[in-house]
Amino acid sequence: MPVPEPIAWTEKLTKRYGSLVALSRCTLSVRPGEVLGLLGPNGAGKTTLLRIWAGLIRPSSGTARVANWDCWRHPARVHRHLGYLPGEVRLFRRMSGRAVLELLGRLHPGGNVSAAVALAQRWQLDLSRRVDRASSGMRQKLALAHVCSLDVPLLVLDEPTANLDPDARRQVLEHLRQLRHQGKAVVFSSHVLSEVEQVSDRVAVLYRGELRHLGPLDQLRRSYRIQLRLAARGQGTLQPPPPGECRVQSRGQGSWELEVPRLRPELLRWLASLPVEEVRIQPLALEQLYRRVIQQEEP
Amino acid sequence: MKAALWQHAWRENWPLGLGLSALLMAYHLLFVWMVSLVDLGYLGVFLKFGLRLPLQDLFPIPLDQVATPLGMLSMAWIDAVPVLLVSAWAVARGSDAVSGPLDRGELEWLLTAGVSRSGFLTAQVAVAGLWSVLLAFSGWIGTWLGLLWIDLGEPVSSARFLPAVVNTWGTMFFLYGFTVLVSTWGRYRRYTIGLVGAVYAVELILKVVARMSPWKWLAGLTFFGAFEPAWLVHQDQPWWECFKYTAPLVAGAAVFLAGSFVVFKRRDLPAVV
Numbered sequence: 001m002p003v004p005e006p007i008a009w010t011e012k013l014t015k016r017y018g019s020l021v022a023l024s025r026c027t028l029s030v031r032p033g034e035v036l037g038l039l040g041p042n043g044a045g046k047t048t049l050l051r052i053w054a055g056l057i058r059p060s061s062g063t064a065r066v067a068n069w070d071c072w073r074h075p076a077r078v079h080r081h082l083g084y085l086p087g088e089v090r091l092f093r094r095m096s097g098r099a100v101l102e103l104l105g106r107l108h109p110g111g112n113v114s115a116a117v118a119l120a121q122r123w124q125l126d127l128s129r130r131v132d133r134a135s136s137g138m139r140q141k142l143a144l145a146h147v148c149s150l151d152v153p154l155l156v157l158d159e160p161t162a163n164l165d166p167d168a169r170r171q172v173l174e175h176l177r178q179l180r181h182q183g184k185a186v187v188f189s190s191h192v193l194s195e196v197e198q199v200s201d202r203v204a205v206l207y208r209g210e211l212r213h214l215g216p217l218d219q220l221r222r223s224y225r226i227q228l229r230l231a232a233r234g235q236g237t238l239q240p241p242p243p244g245e246c247r248v249q250s251r252g253q254g255s256w257e258l259e260v261p262r263l264r265p266e267l268l269r270w271l272a273s274l275p276v277e278e279v280r281i282q283p284l285a286l287e288q289l290y291r292r293v294i295q296q297e298e299p
Numbered sequence: 300m301k302a303a304l305w306q307h308a309w310r311e312n313w314p315l316g317l318g319l320s321a322l323l324m325a326y327h328l329l330f331v332w333m334v335s336l337v338d339l340g341y342l343g344v345f346l347k348f349g350l351r352l353p354l355q356d357l358f359p360i361p362l363d364q365v366a367t368p369l370g371m372l373s374m375a376w377i378d379a380v381p382v383l384l385v386s387a388w389a390v391a392r393g394s395d396a397v398s399g400p401l402d403r404g405e406l407e408w409l410l411t412a413g414v415s416r417s418g419f420l421t422a423q424v425a426v427a428g429l430w431s432v433l434l435a436f437s438g439w440i441g442t443w444l445g446l447l448w449i450d451l452g453e454p455v456s457s458a459r460f461l462p463a464v465v466n467t468w469g470t471m472f473f474l475y476g477f478t479v480l481v482s483t484w485g486r487y488r489r490y491t492i493g494l495v496g497a498v499y500a501v502e503l504i505l506k507v508v509a510r511m512s513p514w515k516w517l518a519g520l521t522f523f524g525a526f527e528p529a530w531l532v533h534q535d536q537p538w539w540e541c542f543k544y545t546a547p548l549v550a551g552a553a554v555f556l557a558g559s560f561v562v563f564k565r566r567d568l569p570a571v572v
Contacts, residue, residue: 047570054411056568076415084411088571090404106303107412 004032007081007154007185008053013062015048015209022048024209025062030185032153035176037200037217038189039290044206046189047087050158053187054084066154080109083150087158087189089143093132097125097142104146116149123171136163148175155179157188161195173199197286205293213293219261223284226258227251231275239274242266259284304414308426312392316430319388320437323381327438330375331445334368335452342366356511359530368451369459369532372442376463376528381438385471386499388434392427393478394492396420397563398485404571416563424479424556431475435468462541463528469545469552470526474499476552476559483563522548 009029015022023045030036038046051057052064055075064071067081091100101120105113120127123141131139140163147155160176161169176186176199190196196203197217205213230238231254238256241248244267247259254277260267263281271279343366359377364370375381397420400406409419443457478495485491502521509517509524518524525548531541 051568051570054407056407056410058565058567075410076413076418079411079413082411084407086404086407086570088404090571091408092405093403103303103307104408104412107301107409107414109413111412 006031008064008066008156008187010049010053010064011062013049013052013064014060015045015052015057016060021209023052023059023206026206026209026211027062028204028211028214030154030187032185033180033183034202035180035186035188035200037196037203038187038206039191039193039196039203039286040189040206041294043208045209046206047158048209049206050084050087050156050187050189053156054082055079081152081154083108083110083147083152083155085143085147085155085157085160087162089136089139089163091131091139091143094130096130097127097134097138100131100142101127101146105149108146108150110151111146112149112151116145119149119175120145123168137165137168140164141168144172144175148179153183154185155187157186159190160188161190161192169195193286193290203286203289205290207294213289217286220284220286220289223259223261224263224281225284225288226260226271226279226281228256228258228271228274228279229277230254230256231277239270242270259288301414301418304409304418304422305426307409308422311395312426312430315388315391316434319384320430320434323384323434324437324441324444326378326380326384327375327441328445329441330378331372331442331449331451334371335449337371339366339368339371342371357507359527360533364533368453368455372455372460373463373529373532375442376438376460376467376532377526381467385434385467386474388431389471389474390478390492390495390499392430393475394482394488394495396423396427396479396482396559398482398491399488401486401568402488402571407568407571410568417560420479420483420560420563424559427475428472431468431471435464435471438467439464458538459532461538462531462534462544465538465541466526466528466531466545466548469548470522472552473522473548473555476555480555480559480562483559483566486569522551 006029009027011027013026014024026045026049028036038049040046048057052059053066053071055071055078058072066078069077069081071078092103095103097120098117101116102113105111105116117127120142123145125138125141125145126134129138131142134142140160144160147157161172164172173195176188179186180201188199200217202214202216203220204211238248238250241258242264244264245261246267249257251257343363346362346365358365360370360373365374397406400409406419410416439457439460442460446455446457474495477498478491481494482488482491485494502523505517505521506523506526509515509521525544527544531544534540
């Protein structure tokens with residue numbers, strides 16, 4: 001099956017605010033039918049990247065494009081292909097939920113008011129309530145109902161599940177999966193690693209404006225972490241594991257930690273040959289990858 | 300241009316526009332009634348002999364003209380109440396052009412819904428410009444209704460006040476344009492209002508000092524120097540001649556608004572804090 005062309009990409013994208021570098025030479029892309037999870041601590045540059053894609057911020061250098069349109073030079077054309085959810089959802093406080101959906105649905109070229117209303121009702125929103133009398137979670141759901149109902153190939157969502165209760169989070173994540181099945185591309189940032197792990201096909205980790213990691217999650221999902229403690233007679237040395245990508249770290253006092261991309265038979269045989277006193281094998285979580293990436297020494 | 304965008308701009312403008320128009324109309328109507336109650340002969344004597352010289356300089360027209368129905372009614376256009384009403388409108392709507400919706404987190408929704416920045420600002424300025432005309436005319440309508448219903452003892456044509464309408468509109472639009480420019484630069488609406496308010500106060504003081512001191516040239520440093528609706532009412536010239544006096548104000552507003560488009564087109568729109 002041919003790999004589809006990216007719907008959006010950045011190339012050496014940089015944003016500086018005076019001496020502060022918010023984003024540094026960031027190059028990535030997202031393809032139709034793909035969910036790209038964006039991770040990073042506060043101030044890593046996630047929102048800056050997403051706002052540049054939305055045409056709200058001018059890059060200092062490099063390019064950001066959606067459907068081949070430059071996001072800064074042709075924002076109106078870009079918005080025909082993009083739905084954007086800001087990180088802090090305020091909306092129009094004097095309007096009712098229904099009026100907000102009608103206004104935004106009528107304005108947006110890909111707007112679909114009836115679909116947005118249906119989605120809001122499915123999420124049990126009271127659309128007659130004024131925005132300034134709604135809770136932050138209700139406002140978030142209202143905004144998501146608009147953005148997720150847009151007939152556009154790309155959704156750019158800045159922390160879409162912020163302020164939502166666990167049930168609403170589950171509904172939103174489920175909806176993102178459906179959008180992916182419909183062939184839409186989704187870029188979303190989050191601080192909740194488990195959410196990114198559940199939904200994303202690929203994950204990008206930003207740290208201090210730099211793209212520290214970009215890779216598929218299915219690889220990570222097949223990877224395992226092996227923690228083992230050797231018996232006294234074998235402490236201090238560890239026979240080299242069989243060839244293949246394997247990260248080995250000593251934890252001291254005969255304890256070792258390995259990260260392996262797959263549990264291959266030769267690896268299990270090698271494990272069985274060791275004078276092991278205790279062993280724990282568990283799937284490698286995104287959290288480990290994330291911690292490792294952001295703890296890397298700066299170049 | 301999208302109808303929904305224009306409707307939104309209209310919805311944002313009409314409550315304040317309609318409210319202030321009604322107040323302005325009522326004020327001018329009441330002013331006609333109050334003039335009908337004043338003994339103009341006594342007022343003329345008081346103005347001529349009761350006021351000390353520096354205070355007399357504050358009047359834009361000779362004192363013997365003030366003590367006439369036309370003179371009294373013309374003074375309504377520079378009274379504190381209508382001046383404050385039109386200034387409040389200009390600052391309120393101007394500051395809500397960009398920094399207001401940006402501050403409230405509304406702007407990013409509009410600008411990521413396929414609305415171009417220039418299209419957004421055009422709708423804002425056009426609707427506000429229309430309301431500024433309606434607002435200026437509402438004062439004239441109040442005077443016209445008053446003259447229709449109330450007898451002032453001598454005939455006064457409401458057409459004499461059309462130059463005051465044009466001049467008031469020009470001044471209001473100048474202040475609106477300046478506020479829009481500050482708003483396109485700013486991030487918070489309160490800072491826009493604070494900065495414009497400070498400039499407004501300085502300009503007003505310059506006007507008063509220019510009137511009362513020998514340094515008449517100071518009037519050239521303030522836009523209030525071109526705000527002379529009462530004086531224009533008393534000029535014996537066709538009413539459209541007043542455009543000559545108002546043109547600098549309108550030109551200034553045009554420059555500010557053109558600058559606003561340039562600034563808004565180029566600026567970053569930061570995330571709501």
